[in-house]
Amino acid sequence: MYPMEPRRLTIADYMSQGTTFRLFRHKLEKPIDLHWHEFYELAFVYEGEGYQIWNGTKYKLGPGSLFLLTPADFHEIGPEPGSTMLLFNTILSEDILSEELLQLLFRGGEGYAAEVAGDDRELLVHEFERIWTECLEEREGSRIWVRGAMERILILLARHRISAEGRRAEGDHLKPSVRRALTYIHHHFRLPLTLDEAAKHAGMSTNYFSATFRKSTGIAFQNYLQALRLRFARTLLQASDLPVTDICYASGFNTLSHFERAFKKEFGAAPRSMRKETKASGSASGD
Numbered sequence: 001m002y003p004m005e006p007r008r009l010t011i012a013d014y015m016s017q018g019t020t021f022r023l024f025r026h027k028l029e030k031p032i033d034l035h036w037h038e039f040y041e042l043a044f045v046y047e048g049e050g051y052q053i054w055n056g057t058k059y060k061l062g063p064g065s066l067f068l069l070t071p072a073d074f075h076e077i078g079p080e081p082g083s084t085m086l087l088f089n090t091i092l093s094e095d096i097l098s099e100e101l102l103q104l105l106f107r108g109g110e111g112y113a114a115e116v117a118g119d120d121r122e123l124l125v126h127e128f129e130r131i132w133t134e135c136l137e138e139r140e141g142s143r144i145w146v147r148g149a150m151e152r153i154l155i156l157l158a159r160h161r162i163s164a165e166g167r168r169a170e171g172d173h174l175k176p177s178v179r180r181a182l183t184y185i186h187h188h189f190r191l192p193l194t195l196d197e198a199a200k201h202a203g204m205s206t207n208y209f210s211a212t213f214r215k216s217t218g219i220a221f222q223n224y225l226q227a228l229r230l231r232f233a234r235t236l237l238q239a240s241d242l243p244v245t246d247i248c249y250a251s252g253f254n255t256l257s258h259f260e261r262a263f264k265k266e267f268g269a270a271p272r273s274m275r276k277e278t279k280a281s282g283s284a285s286g287d
Contacts, residue, residue: 009037020096031078040092048085056235067113114160177202
């Protein structure tokens, strides 16, 4: 599998004005190439075997695979050779996710995935089928029904992930205000995000948030934000053929010179050098 330039899927292309979600039924017989999007994506595999390359890491998919991608993620998805994979795919705007639900799903800041079996898998099939019917028929109260079903699915995802981890989420020791800010930062770090904006989401003054954030995470806000952007850039550099300049701006940096200096300081190699080493390593191993 060779790196490629990822597509960017926009809200304008996939959602009409005023729409908060859309549901698709996909029959995958070939891969969907590497891409990212401006919206959240919730998917559930109900038949077939396949894979997903999520932020550069490959995962196996099968009946019961349920995952939620954020606007900060990029991925490729496809069936195993000779297989067909069937899945429900829902795209969501941030407006449909309540703050309480966001905090439940992203206590540690990361995306969510789970393998669901037994009665819960059957429940998910039923929920998605009912959402599909409600969207087609557009009866009175359909939007309310769909929102409730989406919330139940996302709560089930959160419960399975927390249960599978067998521990409390990483962010549980943080103040709720800092958790809110972290969730926002993790989902918007590729945008021109400021300390003032993050403080507003935490409901704090800028100076107080800055001090509280540093005390809670052990790192200053700007350093935390830059580290997120650099990790994203490294993964995109290794997983795609996107030009380094485009990766710089896609990761949230304003200037190429600053990006290259920060990247080399963090990882010990310039972006282009790391890409050459990655390709050479892949060729040597026969990939």
